[in-house]
Amino acid sequence: xxxxxxxxxxxxxxxxxxxxxxxxxxxxxxxxxxxxxxxxxxxxxxxxxxxxxxxxxxxxxxxxxxxxxxxxxxxxxxxxxxxxxxxxxxxxxxxxxxxxxxxxxxxxxxxxxxxxxxxxxxxxxxxxxxxxxxxxxxxxxxxxxxxxxxxxxxxxxxxxxxxxxxxxxxxxxxxxxxxxxxxxxxxxxxxxxxxxxxxxxxxxxxxxxxxxxxxxxxxxxxxxxxxxxxxxxxxxxxxxxxxxxxxxxxxxxxxxxxxxxxxxxxxxxxxxxxxxxxxxxxxxxxxxxxxxxxxxxxxxxxxxxxxxxxxxxxxxxxxxxxxxxxxxxxxxxxxxxxxxxxxxxxxxxxxxxxxxxxxxxxxxxxxxxxxxxxxxxxxxxxxxxxxxxxxxxxxxxxxxxxxxxxxxxxxxxxxxxxxxxxxxxxxxxxxxxxxxxxxxxxxxxxxxxxxxxxxxxxxxxxxxxxxxxxxxxxxxxxxxxxxxxxxxxxxxxxxxxxxxxxxxxxxxxxxxxxxxxxxxxxxxxxxxxxxxxxxxxxxxxxxxxxxxxxxxxxxxx
Numbered sequence: 001x002x003x004x005x006x007x008x009x010x011x012x013x014x015x016x017x018x019x020x021x022x023x024x025x026x027x028x029x030x031x032x033x034x035x036x037x038x039x040x041x042x043x044x045x046x047x048x049x050x051x052x053x054x055x056x057x058x059x060x061x062x063x064x065x066x067x068x069x070x071x072x073x074x075x076x077x078x079x080x081x082x083x084x085x086x087x088x089x090x091x092x093x094x095x096x097x098x099x100x101x102x103x104x105x106x107x108x109x110x111x112x113x114x115x116x117x118x119x120x121x122x123x124x125x126x127x128x129x130x131x132x133x134x135x136x137x138x139x140x141x142x143x144x145x146x147x148x149x150x151x152x153x154x155x156x157x158x159x160x161x162x163x164x165x166x167x168x169x170x171x172x173x174x175x176x177x178x179x180x181x182x183x184x185x186x187x188x189x190x191x192x193x194x195x196x197x198x199x200x201x202x203x204x205x206x207x208x209x210x211x212x213x214x215x216x217x218x219x220x221x222x223x224x225x226x227x228x229x230x231x232x233x234x235x236x237x238x239x240x241x242x243x244x245x246x247x248x249x250x251x252x253x254x255x256x257x258x259x260x261x262x263x264x265x266x267x268x269x270x271x272x273x274x275x276x277x278x279x280x281x282x283x284x285x286x287x288x289x290x291x292x293x294x295x296x297x298x299x300x301x302x303x304x305x306x307x308x309x310x311x312x313x314x315x316x317x318x319x320x321x322x323x324x325x326x327x328x329x330x331x332x333x334x335x336x337x338x339x340x341x342x343x344x345x346x347x348x349x350x351x352x353x354x355x356x357x358x359x360x361x362x363x364x365x366x367x368x369x370x371x372x373x374x375x376x377x378x379x380x381x382x383x384x385x386x387x388x389x390x391x392x393x394x395x396x397x398x399x400x401x402x403x404x405x406x407x408x409x410x411x412x413x414x415x416x417x418x419x420x421x422x423x424x425x426x427x428x429x430x431x432x433x434x435x436x437x438x439x440x441x442x443x444x445x446x447x448x449x450x451x452x453x454x455x456x457x458x459x460x461x462x463x464x465x466x467x468x469x470x471x472x473x474x475x476x477x478x479x480x481x482x483x484x485x486x487x488x489x490x491x492x493x494x495x496x497x498x499x500x501x502x503x504x505x506x507x508x509x510x511x512x513x514x515x516x517x518x519x520x521x522x523x524x525x526x527x528x529x530x531x532x533x534x535x536x537x538x539x540x541x542x543x544x545x546x547x548x549x550x551x552x553x554x555x556x557x
Contacts, residue, residue: 010034010035010036010161011028011033011034011035011161011162011163011322011326012024012028012033012034012035012036012161012162012163012164012165012322012326013035013036013037013038013144013146013159013161013163013164013165014035014036014037014038014164014165014167015038015039015134015146015164015165015166015167015168015172015173015174016037016038016039016166016167016168016169016294016296017037017038017039017041017044017114017118017128017130017167018039018045018114018167018169018294018295018311019110019113019114019117019294019308019311019312019315020167020293020294020295020296020311020312020314020315021037021039021165021167021168021293021294021315022037022114022117022118022120022121022315023060023061023064023117023311023312023315023316023319024165024167024293024314024315024316024318024319025037025121025126025319026064026066026117026120026121026124026126026319027063027064027315027316027319027320027323027447028319028322028323028326029121029124029125029126030064030124030447031319031320031323031324031327031478032323032327032477032478033322033323033326033327035126036129036159036161037121037126037127037128037129038128038129038132038133038134038148039128039129039130039132039168040131040132040133040134040151040168041130041131042130042131042151043130044111044114044115044118045110045111045114046111047110047111047271047273048109048110048111048196048233048271049109049110049308050109050110050302050305050307050308051107051108051109051110051225051227051233051305052077052105052106052107052212052225052304052305052308052309053070053074053105053106053107053108053113053305053308053309054102054105054305054309054391054392054393055097055100055102055103055104055105055392055393055394056309056313056392056393056394057308057309057312057313057393058070058071058101058102058106059100059101059102059394059445059522060312060313060315060316060521061113061116061117061312062101062102062445063316063445063446063447063520064117064120064316064447065120066113066116066117066120067102069116070106070108070112070113070116071106071108073108073112073228074106074107074108074112074228075106075107075108075210075226075227075228075229076094076095076104076105076106076107076210077094077104077105077106077107077210077211077212077225077226078093078094078095078104078209078210078211079091079092079093079094079095079210079211079212080092080094080211080212080213080214081208081211081212081213081214082214082216082374082378083213083214083215083216084215084216084217084367084371085371086261089216089371089374089375089378090374090375090377090378090383091378092378092383092384092387092388093384094388096384096388097388097389097392097394099394099423099425099426099441100392100394100441101441101442101445105305105391105392107225107226107227107228108228109196109227109228110308113308129148131150131151131152132148132149132150132151133148133149133150133151133173134146134147134148134168134173134174134177135147135148135149135156135173136177137164137174137177137178137290139164139178139287139288139289139290140288140289141288143160143161143162143289144160144161144162144163144164144288144289144290145158145159145160146158146159146160146161146164162289162326163289163290163291163322163326164289164290164291165290165291165293165315165318165319165322166290166291166292166293166296166297167293167294167295167296167311167314167315168296169294169295169296170278170280170295170296170299172292172295172296174290174292174296175282175292175296175297178287178290180284180287181282181283181284181287181292182282182283183280183281183282183283184280184281184282184283185278185279185280185281185299185349186278186279186280187276187277187278187279188237188240188276188277188278188279188301188356188360189240190220190237190238190239190240190277190360191237191238191239191240191241191242191243191274191275191276192235192236192237192274192275192276192277192302193235193236193237193238193247193251193252193255193272193273193274194233194234194235194236194247194272194273194302195233195234195247195249195252195266195269195271195272195273196227196231196232196233196269196270196271196272197231197232197233197234197249197252197266197267197268197269197270198230198231198232198266198267198268198269199224199231199232199234199264199265199266199267200264200265200267201263201264201265202263202264202265203263205261205262205263205264207224207226207232207264208224208225208226208232209226210226211225211226212224212225213225214359215259215260216358216359216361216367216370216371217258217259218362218364218367219258219259220236220237220238220255220259220359220360221235221236221237221259221359221360222234222235222236222255222256222259222260223235223236224260231268231270234252234255234256234266235302236252236255236259237359237360238255240276243274244274245274246272246273246274247272247273247274248269248272249266249269252266252269252272253265253266277301277302277356278299279299279300279301279349279352279353280298280299280349281297281298281342281345281346281349282296282297282298282342284338284342285297285337285338285341285342285345286334286337286338291318291322291334291337293311293314293315293318293341294310294311294312294314294315295307295311297314297341297342297345298310298345298346298348298349299349300348300349300352300353301352301353301355301356302352303352303353303355303356303359304351304352304355304390304391305391306348306349306351306352306391306393307352309348309393310344310345310348310393313341313344313393313521314341314345316447316520316521317337317340317341317521318337318341320447320519320520320521321333321334321336321337321403321544322334323478324449324478324544324545325544327475327478327544327545328544329544329545330544332402333403333544335402335403336401336402336403336404339400339401339402339403340396340398340401340403344393344396347390348393351390351391358370394423395423396422396423396523397421397422398421398422398523399419399420399421399422400421401421403519403525404420404421404524404525404526405420405525405526405542406419406420406421406526406527407526407527407528407529407539408514408527408528408529415454415511415512415514415516415527417511418452418454418511418514418516418524418527419524420524420525420526420527421523421524422523422524423522423523423524424440424441424444424452424516424518424522424523424524425440426439426440426441427439427440427504427505427506427511428504428505428506429443429484429502429503429504429505430487430502430503430504430505431500431501431502432485432493432501432502432503433493433494433497433500433501434497434499434500434501435482435500435501435502437502440452440484441522443480443482443500443502444518444522445522446480447520447521448478448479448480448520448545449474449478449479449480449517449518449519449520449543449544449545450479450480450481450482450517450518451467451470451474451479451480451481451482451515451516451517451518451540451543452482452484452515452516452518453466453467453470453481453482453483453484453514453515453516453530454484454511454512454513454514454515454516454530455483455484455485455486455489455513455530456486456510456511456512456513457485457486457489457513458512458513458531459513459530459531462513462530462531463483463485463513463515463530464483464494466515466530466536467481467483467497467499468497468498468499469536469537469540470499470515470536470540471497471498471499472498473540473546474540474543474545474546475545475546478544478545479543479545479546480499480500481499481500482499482500482501482502483497483499483500483501483502484502484503484504484511485501485502485503485504486503486504486510487503487504487505487506487510488503489503512529513529513530513531514527514528514529514530515527515528515530515536515539517539517542517543525542525543526539526542526543
């Protein structure tokens with residue numbers, strides 16, 4: 001028997017309480033939108049699984065107030081090295097990525113990330129209905145009906161919500177019920193094994209410290225990464241179907257002896273897994289009022305640690321966009337989710353696939369060419385310059401997105417540092433009124449909609465009037481306005497502006513007079529010149545937070 005009832009006033013239902021679903025839920029709750037989260041598991045993850053977080057995901061977690069406690073429990077990784085025939089071929093350094101508060105990756109087992117996101121969810125007033133699985137989904141023009149059932153049996157209930165986010169993993173029930181979304185890709189013809197272990201070294205052979213080592217051998221790969229709190233993760237591939245049981249210490253030690261330096265011993269093993277690796281991307285990330293995110297939308301090789309990172313950013317992207325729409329923005333904003341996130345996922349999957357194929361080269365001649373190329377790219381710095389920005393996922397080009405508008409595309413003096421569809425370039429600012437932020441990135445790091453009005457002294461009182469109009473029309477629960485004046489303009493700050501005021505700290509950071517909309521994800525969404533003749537009204541109409549809420553929603557925290 002199925003009992004139907006409403007989703008208790010929740011605008012959004014989220015299937016899956018892993019990192020992706022929890023990120024989406026926290027984003028929505030932080031912006032005042034009620035959610036209901038269900039998960040078929042009995043509680044948060046305990047298996048370590050993914051362990052690396054890159055800059056893009058860390059910035060998302062920072063907006064949710066999770067990055068601080070996470071980095072305290074994580075290990076900052078200093079670099080990676082590639083080895084073949086006992087020689088170190090190449091290396092890349094981490095920690096030098098510019099234009100971000102998180103210039104390098106950290107190692108943190110997935111349960112730590114989930115634990116902190118779950119704690120944040122509870123702080124925001126949310127919760128998870130554990131042991132609850134999705135059975136069927138019906139998406140209509142005015143909402144979604146989801147059949148839910150207790151995992152251990154019991155009455156099926158049909159709940160309704162305005163929108164559904166499917167973050168229920170690679171074997172997504174939601175995706176399977178849609179019927180019109182294919183999961184396209186392939187499966188590697190190798191099995192993969194990993195173990196979290198305590199290693200001992202003998203004979204002067206040093207263990208990896210704060211780095212990932214890739215040992216590329218004719219029989220397969222060995223990856224070794226130091227873990228926070230002690231121990232290392234070891235990762236291998238082997239012929240598919242060799243064994244089906246959980247890897248034990250003896251099997252892992254045998255592979256380590258064959259592929260490592262020969263003097264490492266596993267003293268303890270506390271977790272291991274054997275699995276297949278798939279490279280698949282959903283043909284669509286949206287079907288009506290249903291959105292796919294994380295592993296429900298794309299699965300990767302573990303190379304480069306891209307899966308969890310891409311999923312966290314999926315969850316944040318659909319979270320802030322749904323929050324804007326629920327609070328009154330044009331629903332067309334949601335068209336940008338697939339337009340932006342699917343190409344990003346395709347690139348991440350392809351990047352991980354290229355790295356994995358690099359591991360699995362068997363032909364001796366191709367191996368020599370690969371080793372030679374890696375060495376040359378490493379010595380020239382090209383490997384580091386190309387690889388790290390790809391893995392960090394902060395230098396995205398979203399200029400083709402339907403959610404991006406550029407009214408200064410052909411205007412003289414258009415600002416490359418605030419190009420719509422690209423990440424806002426940081427700059428040092430001196431606070432004058434209303435903010436303690438010391439940089440533009442620091443100002444926009446809260447995950448709110450932001451209008452930056454730059455005043456270079458060329459547009460009279462146009463910038464100040466634009467800032468006043470923006471502050472009057474924006475939803476103050478969701479948006480901020482910062483008037484950024486060129487340093488030493490010689491004009492006093494407004495006594496009680498109702499918006500924040502700062503000065504660019506150095507003349508070389510001067511920006512032309514313009515209003516710039518910065519989205520909650522730190523990307524520039526739109527800009528318009530502020531010259532006294534161009535009104536800001538049309539510009540503000542495209543800022544989601546400028547719309548009045550469409551329903552009675554609680555305020556943000």
